[in-house]
Amino acid sequence: MNREPPKRQGHVDIRDVARAAGVSTATVSRALSGRGYASDDARRKVAAASRRLGYQPAAPGRSLRTTRSMTIGLLVPDLADPVYLPFLRGVEHAAQQHGYVVVVADARSSTTLERRQLDRLYAQRVDALVLAGSPRDRAYLRRLQRAGLMVVDPEGPNGPSDIRRTTEAHATTSLCEHLADLGHSRIAYVTRGAPRGRTAQRRSRAVIDSCRKVGIAAKPVLLGARREPDDVGDMLAGLVRSRKPVTAVVCGAHSLAPLLLRAKSAAGIHVPDECSFVTYGDSDWAAAYRPALSVVRRDLYARATAITTHLIAQLDGHDPHVTDPDAHRVEFVPRDSVARARS
Amino acid sequence: MNREPPKRQGHVDIRDVARAAGVSTATVSRALSGRGYASDDARRKVAAASRRLGYQPAAPGRSLRTTRSMTIGLLVPDLADPVYLPFLRGVEHAAQQHGYVVVVADARSSTTLERRQLDRLYAQRVDALVLAGSPRDRAYLRRLQRAGLMVVDPEGPNGPSDIRRTTEAHATTSLCEHLADLGHSRIAYVTRGAPRGRTAQRRSRAVIDSCRKVGIAAKPVLLGARREPDDVGDMLAGLVRSRKPVTAVVCGAHSLAPLLLRAKSAAGIHVPDECSFVTYGDSDWAAAYRPALSVVRRDLYARATAITTHLIAQLDGHDPHVTDPDAHRVEFVPRDSVARARS
DNA sequence: TCCCGATGTGTAATCGTTTACAGCATGAAC
DNA sequence: GTTCATGCTGTAAACGATTACACATCGGGA
Known part of the structure; x- marks a missing residue:
């Protein structure tokens, strides 16, 4: 008779509420969900019982x-x-x-x-x-x-935001123009490895394209297994102090920036006098660093809320309310880490 | 007759697998879960059908x-x-x-x-x-x-790790001794507001106690509504350049550090020459900052895995395997942001 | 031969919800 | 006094899985 699955500890279920309120489970469900008929009297009793017992409908059921x-x-x-x-x-x-x-x-x-x-x-x-x-x-x-x-x-071809491609490209263009204006003609674009994700690929292409457009030679640098500041520093020094020196490094990922900065300081490369620095991604630390870092900032938080709100509207069968275009803002924020290139 | 709830789209259920494998749902369940009897033959057929259909048991059911x-x-x-x-x-x-x-x-x-x-x-x-x-x-x-x-x-009185209290207190002691050794006798302990959480309270108390023990006057500073570097900078300048100057500031939360550093630089306070700096919490940025920041580091990741593994052992009814003591390591990491106090 | 344990299988009950349906008032319209 | 719509309620059937139980079947001792 007793084919018991392990009885859940002290969880009050809809039957408990029904009993306490003196109605059926169907009425409890209707009263709480607001769907279907329920008399005011029933509603009150159910609400009371439910609150008193601390009832929360079990998600699995x-x-x-x-x-x-x-x-x-x-x-x-x-x-x-x-x-x-x-x-x-x-x-x-x-x-x-x-x-x-x-x-x-x-x-x-x-x-x-x-x-x-x-x-x-x-x-x-x-x-x-x-x-x-x-x-x-x-x-x-x-x-x-x-x-x-x-x-x-979100990154997909027909994702919620194809705008993004254009806006980030735009910011990248600003960045490159900024560099060109300050006389930079050879830069390094540093990434951890060959760009895998769509964002990384898009970004890499945008940097290359924009640089070409403004007449800058962009040297792609893959860090690969190099993880030590000294190691990376040596490599950077080679670039910066070569015959045809790189005068700025663009960092392709925010999380990479600390390593690059340590590398530069390990190699004694002064930022921005000897070599300028820009990174994708912003943070309090980037702003607090001295010199304050010039960055390409995007508002990922806004982007995520926009996408998700849109998604949920679909799920709930509402009209998918047009997404806020502001949510995809990407902008170049010049600060102090890029200076005029040494001629 | 058709009391249909909205038919789930294309989800294959256990019945589909049972049919495809030519057995009952009970057998499918047994074969897949490995609990209860199931012939090798049945296992094979079920595995095949299940894989072919891409069956994943629905969590809600x-x-x-x-x-x-x-x-x-x-x-x-x-x-x-x-x-x-x-x-x-x-x-x-x-x-x-x-x-x-x-x-x-x-x-x-x-x-x-x-x-x-x-x-x-x-x-x-x-x-x-x-x-x-x-x-x-x-x-x-x-x-x-x-x-x-x-x-x-984890922070609770009988939480998985009461060790932690002692270890963090230990690290705080090291920190204070370090400061005392370098001749600091007045410091500021900066937090966002009055400490709320257990960690914050514990830490605050530890700082006060340790300082007293080594003969340092620790001035608690609550930032309150101050959020602007200039504003905070003025306040810090007041402390650092008073008649009885504070020679080091201890930052109570990692996320607060960038603000404090910007404040100092806004006020023209040189770190560490004019005023030393230490913060709780470590990160790549803290190490990349110049001067590299001295910090109290704790391995929250290890802590979390330890706690969770322990928890799951309990849930799964295994012997709750003793937790790795190393998981609670908290240590003071001296770097370059604290120097000898100016007399 | 008969019994018994071990092994394998299927039937059906169950978990906690929501909801289709039927039933029962009540009151209005004829 | 029928009819009918309306409001409210309860009964019971799902949803998709696991599992107790009953019922095989099989091999080996007695």
Whole structure:
């Protein structure tokens, strides 16, 4: 008779509320959700009982019935990189505002792990999956999409914001013009490795193009395995003190900037006198550094909230309210780390 | 007859697999989970069908039956503060390793929001809730605990790591001794406001105590509404250039450091010549800053993984494996931002 | 031969919700 | 006095999984 699954500890369920309020579970559900008929009297009694017992409808049961988990998955390429934090925050806030909850999954820069994480999110039946960056295995993702997973890829070709491409390109142009104006004609564009994600590729291309346009020779530099300031410093020194010296380095990722700055100081390269410096990505530290760093700033937080709000509107079947164009602002912020090139 | 709930799009369920494999759903479940009997033949057929159809057991259904959601909630006091990122990452990694998934909830420094978020996590029936920092409304939390929510409070009195208190106190002592050795006798301990969370209170007390012990006068400074570098700079200048000058400032929170540094430079206070600087919390930027910042570093990532692994062992009913003591390491890292005090 | 344990399988109950449906008042319109 | 719409309620059927139980089947001792 007793085919008991382990009885959940002290969780009050809808039946408890129904009993306490002297109505049926159906009425409780209707009264609390506001859908369907319910007399004022019933509403009052249910509200009272529910509050008194501290009832919260259990998500698993609800999800099972409604096929909506009120859950948004967020796949982050690598949580170790703080760039993703504002994005995560944006998604969380938008979700929060509409009663959704966020499940984060870190792929840790591993394709295998990414797949595992995708499987998990799929198994969770998240209502939608938001990509914080480019996925490593597009094919796998597409399979899950076909299996019913709703995916939002902000970087994708028909993603929520194709504006972005143009705005970041624009900012990059400003940056390059700025450099050209100050007499720079040879610069290094430093990245960790060959650009993988869409953003990185886009950015890399934009730098190359813009530089060509204003007559600057842009030398792409891949750091590869080099992780030590001294090591990187030697390499940078080679560039800066060669016959045809590089007079500015552009850093392709915010998280890379500290390493580059340490490298320069290890090599005794003075910023900005001997070599200017610009980086993609802004932060309090970039502004606090002396000299204050010139940066290309984008508002990832705003971007994330915009995307997520839009997404949720779709999920909830509202009209998908036009996205705020301001959310995609990308701008070049000149500060003190780039100076006139030494001739 | 057709009392249809909205049919889920293209999701393959256990029945589909059972049909494809020519067995019953019970067998599928047994074969996949490995619990209970299943012939090798059945296992093979089920595995094949399952793989071919891309079957992933739906979490809501499973949770409903097993009363385990394989989900860990993480309540973050304020996602805007990057301190919490390593912690989040640690929790996520440990969870990931054991098949759990993490739901993050940001309280955004608001008590109201914190309560709402707690309700949501409770409604999600997370298997456990980990607190990334001190909760604002302990009473509310306790109510949910009584209602069946399992809460892990790393800062709590009988939290997983009381060691921590002593280790951080130890590091703080080193810091103060370091300052005393270099001849400092008056310092400022700067925080955003009156310390709220346990960590902040503990730290504040530790600084005061350690200073007294080595004969340093520690002046607590609350920034309050001051947010502008100039404003803060004036205040700092007042302290540093008074009759009885403060010769070092200790920054109580990593995220506060950039502001303080900008303030100093705005006020023309040279670090470390005119005034030394130390901060709690380490980062690439702190090391890249010139002068490189002396810091008190703690490994929040290791801490989080340790706590979470321990937690999951409990959840899964394993022996809760003793936690790695190294996980709670807190150490003072002297670098270049503190120099001998000007007499 | 008969019984018994071990192994494998299917049927059906169950988890906590939501909701289609039927039933029952009540009151208005004929 | 029928009819009918309207409002409200309860009963019971899902949702997708796990699992207790009953029922095989099989091999080996007695």
